[in-house]
């Protein structure tokens with residue numbers, strides 16, 4: 197009997213997954229609850245509706261989002277093709293006419309052979325081969341099912357994203373390594389502030405422009421994930437007693453305890469990225485760049501991710517998913533899109549592509565695949581599914597996720613070389629994978645289920 201793949205959610209990830217399955221000759225039942233049941237942000241019944249910006253970010257091949265898009269193009273991504281057909285002028289970015297893009301994507305999926313679209317809400321996780329791609333605004337009934345499946349501590353309804361800077365852009369003449377009360381190794385990089393520096397920073401923070409909160413996003417955050425500017429609203433000293441407290445920290449160079457500190461925590465094993473601990477924020481991106489550059493040591497910082505706080509449904513992928521996007525406890529259940537903890541339109545579509553390819557390989561009894569870690573897509577998948585990651589927050593594609601180069605290049609030359617390496621490795625991987633050979637020997641990965649669940 198012909199096997200069917202059930203895809204839940206017809207957003208960017210679900211539409212891309214359907215296409216990848218259809219082009220491999222597989223049968224798909226795609227479930228999308230709109231227009232019968234709308235989310236708080238969508239306005240139409242179209243598949244792949246963009247709920248906010250109409251930009252799919254940079255097209256430059258030296259920018260991480262540009263590299264990811266180029267990789268997806270080489271993997272024959274439907275989302276990228278439809279986006280290019282509907283592009284509007286936006287300098288070096290790939291921006292689209294949002295209505296014709298979503299209409300075009302809907303028509304393309306409707307025309308796929310062996311793909312049936314059901315306009316209904318899925319409340320229970322189906323049996324058989326399934327791709328769950330219900331996005332940041334997953335319906336409450338299905339969210340409840342996910343809580344039962346994964347445990348309430350493994351499904352999140354909001355993200356609280358702190359900015360991340362590249363290690364090489366931190367001024368190490370200012371930063372000092374220490375853990376509070378010398379507990380643990382010198383795990384943190386600390387950026388000390390004098391009283392004057394602290395007050396100048398707070399004044400800038402209080403007057404910085406903030407992103408308005410949508411009605412459906414109003415919520416009472418836990419104390420541990422309040423935006424820093426809202427903590428500062430409570431009083432100018434509050435941050436100095438909260439995330440910026442210097443208690444237990446001595447700057448050995450001065451022998452003094454600073455008035456306040458910003459702590460930076462290592463974000464990846466390669467030590468190329470550091471996050472600003474407790475600095476989730478709803479300041480606009482422009483305001484963040486300006487205000488955070490006032491922190492001593494971050495004057496020339498390169499922000500690979502800026503802070504945010506959103507309504508967002510995502511799972512604790514490092515604890516639950518393989519890099520192939522299979523749930524570790526049921527190899528025929530795939531997750532895709534923003535709910536895997538990737539952040540952004542193209543990242544979501546890219547995970548849909550991988551889930552679609554691997555669901556097709558499961559049917560064909562071929563081992564699942566993951567692009568190499570030197571590619572933007574491979575690096576992103578490994579980041580979100582690294583079981584060593586303890587505190588997980590969604591991530592967008594950036595060069596800090598890729599393994600360091602063998603030669604120590606800097607800035608533009610480094611980005612160009614990383615982009616070249618990514619595309620060359622993707623090219624080789626596509627050749628080998630399409631030729632029937634698995635480029636990455638996933639059987640060697642202990643987290644990848646070897647048995648094909650039926």
Ligand SMILES: Cc1cc2nc3c(=O)[nH]c(=O)nc-3n(C[C@H](O)[C@H](O)[C@H](O)COP(=O)(O)OP(=O)(O)OC[C@H]3O[C@@H](n4cnc5c(N)ncnc54)[C@H](O)[C@@H]3O)c2cc1C
Pocket residue numbers: 204205206207208209210227228229230234235237238244245246247248249250316317318319329330331332333334335338507532533534535539540541542544545
């Ligand atoms: C308010 C808001 C603004 C955003 N702004 C941006 C931005 O500017 N730029 C950016 O890159 N990203 C933005 N994002 C993130 C963006 O939503 C994702 O990047 C992208 O849309 C995720 O793709 P997806 O396929 O995972 O989810 P979606 O595109 O949301 O698709 C999921 C689909 O599943 C459907 N669905 C949900 N539950 C069920 C169910 N139980 N049964 C059947 N169908 C269901 C939904 O109707 C939806 O169509 C924003 C998110 C939100 C919430």
